[in-house]
Amino acid sequence: MSIPISHEAVAIHALLAQGGEECAHAPSVELLKMLYRQMRVLAGPRPDLDDLVQCAAERVIRALPRFEGRSALSTFVYGVAYRTLLGQDRWYRRWSRRFSLADDQVGESEDTAESTEQAAIRARRAASVHRALAQLPPCKRAVIILHDLEGVEMKEIATIVDANERTVRSRLRDGRKKLAQILVDDPLFDQEAP
Amino acid sequence: MNEERRRLLLARDTWRSMYPTEMEVVRAAKRIAERFQPRKGLSLGRRVRMVSGALATIAGIAYAGSGGWADVSEMFGRGPSARALTEEQASATQERTTGPRDPREERVGVLPHHLVVDAPVPAPAESATKAKKKVTRATVARARRAESADVKELVASVDRVDPSWADVNAALGTLDYHRAESLLLQLADGWHDADTRAKAHLGLAQLAAARGDCERARVLALGVAAAPGIEMKTVRRALELAVRCAR
Numbered sequence: 001m002s003i004p005i006s007h008e009a010v011a012i013h014a015l016l017a018q019g020g021e022e023c024a025h026a027p028s029v030e031l032l033k034m035l036y037r038q039m040r041v042l043a044g045p046r047p048d049l050d051d052l053v054q055c056a057a058e059r060v061i062r063a064l065p066r067f068e069g070r071s072a073l074s075t076f077v078y079g080v081a082y083r084t085l086l087g088q089d090r091w092y093r094r095w096s097r098r099f100s101l102a103d104d105q106v107g108e109s110e111d112t113a114e115s116t117e118q119a120a121i122r123a124r125r126a127a128s129v130h131r132a133l134a135q136l137p138p139c140k141r142a143v144i145i146l147h148d149l150e151g152v153e154m155k156e157i158a159t160i161v162d163a164n165e166r167t168v169r170s171r172l173r174d175g176r177k178k179l180a181q182i183l184v185d186d187p188l189f190d191q192e193a194p
Numbered sequence: 195m196n197e198e199r200r201r202l203l204l205a206r207d208t209w210r211s212m213y214p215t216e217m218e219v220v221r222a223a224k225r226i227a228e229r230f231q232p233r234k235g236l237s238l239g240r241r242v243r244m245v246s247g248a249l250a251t252i253a254g255i256a257y258a259g260s261g262g263w264a265d266v267s268e269m270f271g272r273g274p275s276a277r278a279l280t281e282e283q284a285s286a287t288q289e290r291t292t293g294p295r296d297p298r299e300e301r302v303g304v305l306p307h308h309l310v311v312d313a314p315v316p317a318p319a320e321s322a323t324k325a326k327k328k329v330t331r332a333t334v335a336r337a338r339r340a341e342s343a344d345v346k347e348l349v350a351s352v353d354r355v356d357p358s359w360a361d362v363n364a365a366l367g368t369l370d371y372h373r374a375e376s377l378l379l380q381l382a383d384g385w386h387d388a389d390t391r392a393k394a395h396l397g398l399a400q401l402a403a404a405r406g407d408c409e410r411a412r413v414l415a416l417g418v419a420a421a422p423g424i425e426m427k428t429v430r431r432a433l434e435l436a437v438r439c440a441r
Contacts, residue, residue: 033220129208180198
């Protein structure tokens, strides 16, 4: 029985290797751009974002022969990015039990030094959103980001996080409740705030 | 719209306003793409170097497996026998070098008058120890072949009665080392018990050391030390002799 290969699978083959057989292990810039966007969505701006993208790209290259085209290519890549992030977070939790960063810049945006007051408030608010999301468990955070902030469909999210749709809905409900509780205490999200 | 929903919507708007620009994404993608450098193809010279390196390693392992390194390391005075000493042997060696001198050790190069196995071992010739030959495997093999012929000759020259240690002592007493050696060879035969054979081999080793054939003395002594089921004092003496011969 032959495995059906979608047009997207063929396209990703083309995306992965642009330099012939010698560069078959190197992903294209297009794939990296897609991965960078997705990883930035899931992980937020953080110092090790490039490393995460690189790690996810390596996984995508390895996992591509198993891609059967049953989901959209972006969903498949999203799933790889999600699992990479989960693995990294697990490692970081173990690591942080023994060590600590000397200068922890996690969650700080590069744009915090914008000149105008409005932009500064927006940047602070964005940082506040990232901090609030960082307080959520990884599985709930991913569901909230993908559904509420990115607008991805529930079915696709279920594929990405490799869970039942009902489980996803449950995580979404719990995550929203917790996020709202965190944001209630933040003055940047008050009604009077600009 | 309740307060909770309002806050969530504000968070979503904030989130979307902070999307990375296309330029930022492209720069990041190029930065990460640089990490995936294509592998260098193997040039002919590189392949030749790799193959020759692998062959040299295999040849070295094979040579070491055949015991060839022992001869090479002995040339530089670092034989495996020197490394194989236990702490007990090392302390015994230390005692021998630092303790009161045995007057018999002064008899450098002199053959022992009595070879009683329970008596202290006669010291080997120091000059012989110093004059270590650079023995190659070919010369060792040649020497062993000649030696086995000599042994056959020696055994044939002596009457085939069952020899005793008294006979050996008598032969040594009359300075007939040729006969003593042949008697020891008979005692070292397979039909004697292990302890007798070991002592006979030790006697042969002592004779070889006294003759200045330190290489053969060391081989015999190590053979005695490695033999199972023999008295500990025989092992100790054999090891002492091997240590002295390895110096």
